[in-house]
Amino acid sequence: MDELELLKKQWHRQERDLPELSYNDIYNMLLKKSSSIVRWIFLISIGEIIFWTGIAFLLPDSSKKFTDDIGLHNPLLIFNMIRYTVFAVFIFLFYKNYTKISNTDSIKKLMQSILRTRKTVRYFILYNIVGTCVILIGLNIYYYFNQDLVFQLMKNSDDIQASMNKEHFISMFFISQLVLGTLLIIGIIIFYRIVYGILLRRLDKNYKELKKIEV
């Protein structure tokens, strides 16, 4: 007889020294909050939506004044309206996926529905990164063709010294735009990699194991 059969024969004997929880112990556990990855994904998704929405309101007045003065008020307004419509669609998809996840499904099916949620999250991330890129590039193209205006407006604010000449200022302006923009995008990518990497590493590994059985 191999060792597994031996273990099976004796398996139920371990029940003697298993812990024993009382009715009240168990009852109290019902009042606690879940810390499952599904709940985490859901909470993070809500956090993201609040974050990306909030960022628009948190922009300093000087920055708003700058974009208004330079004539970007209406284009940005339209852009934001589109953005919030897309956000609303994502919120709806997140919620739909979330309610579809059922812990009474088979292990494989449960993993699949979580991975589907993740896919939506991925599209959401991709959308944010691409969206951020597009607006940064778009803004800078606009600035490029309106260099005089940018220089004039910046000069009026306290940001630069009046003594700085235009060429110098413009090259500084675009270099700093490029550096900040790149840092922002890299920051977003790293943030998502860390958050979802930690959250889904184990699930990914187990899902691959299950798929391996099937081939």
Add this chain to the structure above:
Amino acid sequence: MEKDLEHKFVLQLEENQRIVHKICRLYTNDDDSHNDLFQEITIQLWKAYPKFRGDSKFSTWMYRVALNTAITLYRKSKRRIKTQDFENVSFKIASKEFDDTEEKQLALMYRAVKELNDIDKALVFLYLEDKSFREIAETLGISEVNARVKMNRIRRKLRTILNP
């Protein structure tokens, strides 16, 4: 109504808690994590309870939700992963009916099972719990044939772990 349901649920879980403890013991390595996982399984069972219609046995239904939680939903706390405390969790047979060698062999075997990956562990666990291959396959979401093939492979894997 809610209170009645709660009461019924807690009673049923209290009666069947051994199943959950066995899963916790298999998937965690110390008392704190054991309790954490037990709690998460309890929450998940309670969440799914309204869907439990009673056409299967409560215990049968429990296996699925509990394993789903242990394998997929539960987030292991980072700082605890490495604290291996096999003395506390290894297979204990507190009895004098067995000679030392057999007891040691069983403890070694249990340790080998604990070294398997999450999915293999679930298969072995259900097998040790006397579940049929049909039930094992349904719980995991794979075909019965594949479950059998996989079980044979795990058997070989265990043998290699035990006799390197």
